[in-house]
Amino acid sequence: MASWLKAAEDLFEVVDRRAKLVVSELADEQSQPSGTLYFWQEIQPRKKKQNEKNGQDNLDLERVEGENISSEKDNDGALMPEASSTVKKLHDDKRDSLSEKLLDQLDEAQGLLKSAISIGPSKEARLARVCAGLSSRLQEYRSENAQLEELLVKERERSNSYEASIKQLQKDLSLSRIEANKIESSMGDALAAKNAEIETLAGSMDALRKQASAAEAKLASLQANMDAVMRGRELTETRMIQALREELAVAERRAEEERIAHNATKMAAVEREVELEHRAVEASNALARMQRSADDSISRAMDLEHKVALLEVECGSLNQELQDMEARVRRGQKKSSEEANQILQAQAWQEEVERARQGQRDAESKLSSLDAEMQKMRVEMAGMRRDAEHYSRHEHMELEKRYRELTDLLYQKQTQLEAMASEKAAAQYQLEKEASRLREVQIEAERSRVARRPLPSWEDDTDLKSLDPLPLHHRHMAGASMQLQRAAKLLDSGAVRATRFLWRYPVARVLLLLYLVFVHLFLMYLLHRLQRRDGLRSREKEIRIMV
Structure with missing residues (x-):
């Protein structure tokens, strides 16, 4: 509304100046200023009143707009955009119509001035027409002014309602400002506390920097020590590994030699056992043969004994017969040749009996010798078995003992290697942990540097931000x-x-x-x-x- 009124006032002033110039020129040329003077005497007071009203309205509107602007800064002017939009639309429409009309009037006035300079006799008629047109336009302006006054009354009513809302908003603004002051005071206290915390943090960061420098020095020394320790450990590890490899090679060679010796002894024992088994088989076969021969000799001896018994019976019978025959020979000597033959037969039978007895005695002696040999062979076989079992057990126990010793030695060396590997892993983990701790200290130092930078200064109260x-x-x-x-x-x-x-x-x-x-x-x-x-x-x- 204020911008529209200002534009209308400017246009009226331009028209007044143009009209005054035209009237002054016409008054200089002619002596008939009654119509125009009356017209301008009638228009100028109204214009002054209208200008005063417009000025008052402009002041009111400027005050309302200032309050609206202050309320918009506090985000509480939700009704003003609608009123300002309607007023701006009316202003634009009226301003466009008035600007077109006034431009037409100015063009006509300029044309009249040019024609007044060029044409002399028709000036009065044209001035009359101009005055008539101006009077008609004045009536239009009056009607438009009435409409504008009605609009102004409505706008004043709206402005009154807006003033009430603005007062309420001003009260809210004062309350919000009080709260803002409280918040500012609390924020100042918080900032002071934060500054104190920042100072303490800066002191702690200085101490941390010192600790970091000391930690870096310690880390460098620890790194050097760790390098020396690692080199020494690697040397010792290589030496120990080499020594262990040599010992392992020696132990493997010994184990191989012992394995070869064990295999040789095992083979010898197997061969001896096979030989003993062969001997035992042969002895058993010989024993079986001897047993069979003994059985045969026993059977023969029994046969011979039976024969001897028969021969003894026969010999007894022959002796009896011989006695009978001797008696007969004594009785007679006629049958001497027959008796001689019988005596020869009896002697032959006695010789055969003696031979049979001698064969029986030889067989019994051979049987006893065979029994003695069999007993001796059994004793020898039992002794050989005992020796073989004892030798094999002793060798096996010794080999198992050596194998256990070698396995224990290998397990011990393996445990030593695992312990050394675990110690190495622990040392590497400790070194990595120290390096990560140093990186964390460096990151904290950088953060403290960023935190100690100067904070930006806030010029306005609206720039304050909550932390x-x-x-x-x-x-x-x-x-x-x-x-x-x-x-x-x-x-x-x-x-x-x-x-x-x-x-x-x-x-x-x-x-x-x-x-x-x-x-x-x-x-x-x-x-x-x-x-x-x-x-x-x-x-x-x-x-x-x-x-």
Whole structure:
């Protein structure tokens, strides 16, 4: 509304100046200024009144717009955009129509001036027409002015309602400013506390830098020591490995020689056993043959005894017959030749009996000698078996003992190698941990440098921004870091023992892996829950601050 009124006022002033120039020129040329003077006497007071009204309206509107602008800065002017949009539309429409009409009037006035200069006699008629047109246009302006006054009344009513809302908004603005002052004071206190914390953090960062430099020096010395230790350990490991390899080669050679000797003795024992078995088989065969021969000789002896018994019976009968025959010979000497033959036969039979007895005695002597030889061979076989068993057991026990000693030595060397490998892994883990700790210290130092940079100065109150509070897990990091360091030291001290234990028992490895996975998941769940709670609390605080 104010911009439209200003544009209309400017246009009226331009028209007034143009009309005054035209009237002054016409007054100089002619002496008939009654119509125009009356017209301008009638228009000028109205214009002044209208200008005063427009000025008052402009002041009111400027005041309303200033209050609206101040209320828009506080985000509480939701009604003004609608009124300003309607007023701007009316202003644009009226301004376009008035600007077109006034431009037409100016063109006509300029044409009249040019024609007045060029044409002299028709000036009065044209001035009359111009005055008539101006009077008709004045009536139109009056009607438009009435409409504008009605619109102005409506706008004033709206402005009154807007003023009431603006007053309410001003009250809200004062309250919000009071709250803003309180917030500013609290923010100042918070900034002071934060500055104090930053100073303490800067001091702690200086101390951490010193510790980092000392840690770097220690790390360099530890690195040098570790390099020397690693070189010495590698040398000792190579020497020990070489010595172990040599001992292992010697032990392998000894084991091979002993294995060869054992195989040779085993083969000799097998051959001796085979030979003894052959001898035993031969002895058993000989014994069987001797037994058969003894049985044959016994059967023969029995036959011979039977024959001897028969011969004895026959001899007895022959003796009886011989006695009878001798008696007969004594009785008579006629039958002497027959008796001589019978005596020869009896002597032959006695010789045969003697031979049979001698053969029986020889067979009995041979049988006794064979029994003695068999008993002797049995004793020898039992002794040979005992010797073979004793020799084989003794050799086998010695070989088993040497094999056990070699296996124990190899197991001991293997355990030594595993212990050295675990110590090497623990040393590498310690070195990596020190390097990671140094990197963390460097990162913390860089963060402290970034945090100690000068904060930007805020010129306006609207530039103040609320700082989000640190989460709880970040607040507790300072105290938790010491506990973590202690826990890390304890873990370092127990790492070597744990690795030794885990190298020997694979089931413990699986159980430890499952336990670590469970602990890791549980800690992740706890951290996620704490972060969620911190996020909810920070949102509630932000909502309270905004309210």
